[in-house]
Amino acid sequence: MEAFKLANRWTLEHTKAFLALKKGLVLEPVLKAPRWDGSSFIITADGCKEGFAAVVAQRFEVVHPNGTTTYKTHPVGFALKRTLTSEQNYKPFLLEFAALKFGLDKFLDLIWGFPVEIEMDCQALQDVIANDKLNTVHSRWRDKVLAHHIMDVRHIPGKLNMVADGLSRMWEGQDRVMGDRSEWTVSEDWEAVTGLINDVFGVTIAKGMMGSEAVTDCKTLAEHFAEEPVFREVIDALRVLESPKDNKAKQRAKHKAACYMVEGN
Structure with missing residues (x-):
């Protein structure tokens, strides 16, 4: 397929279809607009050697044809990045920790000040968050996590964490490419992110x-x-x-x- 050229085949209709597909991927029913009415935001994160992924979701009211009402969790946003070379050497629980920090930082503008529920498939990470004897770097990560209005921290088995787990593993066996976000690390604080280097x-x-x-x-x-x-x-x-x-x-x-x-x- 690398030798296949579209120059004489790609038309304006193809461009319109491609743009419509891109637009459809960020609108309902794939994504819903967030509600800032006091409802909780649910952050589900997963980390592996190849990448970090996070999904932010909320519970939405669904009215069925028979008149009954239920609540269904629906995604509001997705985020993922490929791990930096140094991040690949993290221990498993630190990969999960970094993925959680990545998700909270990525959706900061969306969730700050509102109730947050955290879902993760690493039981050890719950103990790390509750540990007050971490080294300097991980203490900063922990403080940034606890700065949010966290209502609940739940452990979910990896086989039930299909979306975040699948996104985090999408680069397995693939070469690094421009745009996979592997050029920056989640361990940087706001100074480094804004270009200030101490x-x-x-x-x-x-x-x-x-x-x-x-x-x-x-x-x-x-x-x-x-x-x-x-x-x-x-x-x-x-x-x-x-x-x-x-x-x-x-x-x-x-x-x-x-x-x-x-x-x-």
């Missing part, structure tokens, strides 16, 4: 200065941060943690070095 804490050390990566070269790091009292104290604390000091000294050092680490030496 590199105050960026460190560049000449190649070869650090020696073996198996052991932290605290001496070189201490020299590098000689004029930075805050970081010098952190390096000293890291040095204590790697030494045979008593537990009491290590507890004090652990407090000082909390949320800091040496990565790749």
Whole structure:
């Protein structure tokens, strides 16, 4: 089909049909317009190594021919992106966590200030959201989730999460292409999204200065941060943690070095 050309076959009627199809995919009955009358928004998210997907839906009243009334959940919007190369290395529960953050961020303008119900197929993620002892990055994710007016968090088996699960896996076995949104990461906060980059804490050390990566070269790091009292104290604390000091000294050092680490030496 790659060699098949449409130049002499594609007419104005084909263009009209194509545009009508695009329009139909974003209108009823495929999508319904959101209601901001206090009704809950339902966010269903799913993450896998290849992609993140989220669906936002609401319950709508349906009147049947016999006069009875029921409520049916209907989608209001869909969102998906392919994972960044680094995101593919996330553990399974972090993939689900990132997918949830992606969905809430994507539909922020739609759901902010209104009741939100969360559906996910990862039981461990419920425990993560309730955990107040996360690292700095994941604590920020958790705080952004809890900033919403969350009414309920439900676990649904993967086989029942067909829409979000199917969307998240649409890139399996396919090459990366322009427009699959794999060029940006969901872990960025609003500063990075708006183009502001905080590199105050960026460190560049000449190649070869650090020696073996198996052991932290605290001496070189201490020299590098000689004029930075805050970081010098952190390096000293890291040095204590790697030494045979008593537990009491290590507890004090652990407090000082909390949320800091040496990565790749």
